[in-house]
Amino acid sequence: QQPVQSPQAVILREGEDAVINCSSSKALYSVHWYRQKHGEAPVFLMILLKGGEQKGHEKISASFNEKKQQSSLYLTASQLSYSGTYFCGTEGTGFQKLVFGTGTRLLVSP
C-alpha cells in the first residue's frame, strides 16, 4: 500500500524551514528519502531503519516513529538547491523493494 505524504506541495522563501511527512498503514522496517529535480532521476538522501536513530546531514534530517508508522523529513534554513519533489520509500521487511509515497513538491524562492 502506497504511503501518503503531506503536504502535497510547499513554497518556501530561502532560509525558511519545512517538514514533510510520510505515513504508512503497514508496519515499517525502513524508510528512505529521495529528492528528484525536474527531468532528473531521484537522488538518495537517507535511510532510517527500525530501531535506529534520527538521521541527518547538513541541514536535512529525518525521524522515524515506528509505533505510528510515520517518518518526517526536516529541511532547515532552506536553500534554492532544495527545490524538487521529495519521495519517501517504505518497506515492511528488510531486503524487499521500496513502495514510494505520493511525493511532495517543494519550491524554494529567493
Place this chain on the structure above:
Amino acid sequence: GAGVSQSPSNKVTEKGKDVELRCDPISGHTALYWYRQSLGQGLEFLIYFQGNSAPDKSGLPSDRFSAERTGGSVSTLTIQRTQQEDSAVYLCASSLDGLSGYTFGSGTRLTVV
C-alpha cells in the same frame, strides 16, 4: 561503472511494436529494481532482482511486460505489443544490499505513438 547506466535514453515506438530497455547497474550491486514514472506522477514498482533469488515480479502490470537479469549484472526490460498507456519514464536502480539506498539511472523515456 560509476553509476547506473540506462539505454536508450529516449525511445519512440509505434503502438503494437516490442521494445527492449537496458540497465547496467553499479558493479557489485546485488539488487536491481525497475520502476516507471508517468508524467508528474510517483514511482511505480515493476520488478526486483536480488542476487540469485527468484525475482519479485509483483509489480508488472500485464503479461506484456517481462524482465531478465543476466549474470547478476545487466538487466533488460521487454514490453511486447506496446500500448499508449505504456508511455512513461522507465527507471532502473541498483543497491549494494537491502539496507542501502538506491542509485537510480537517468531513465528511458518511452513514447508510444
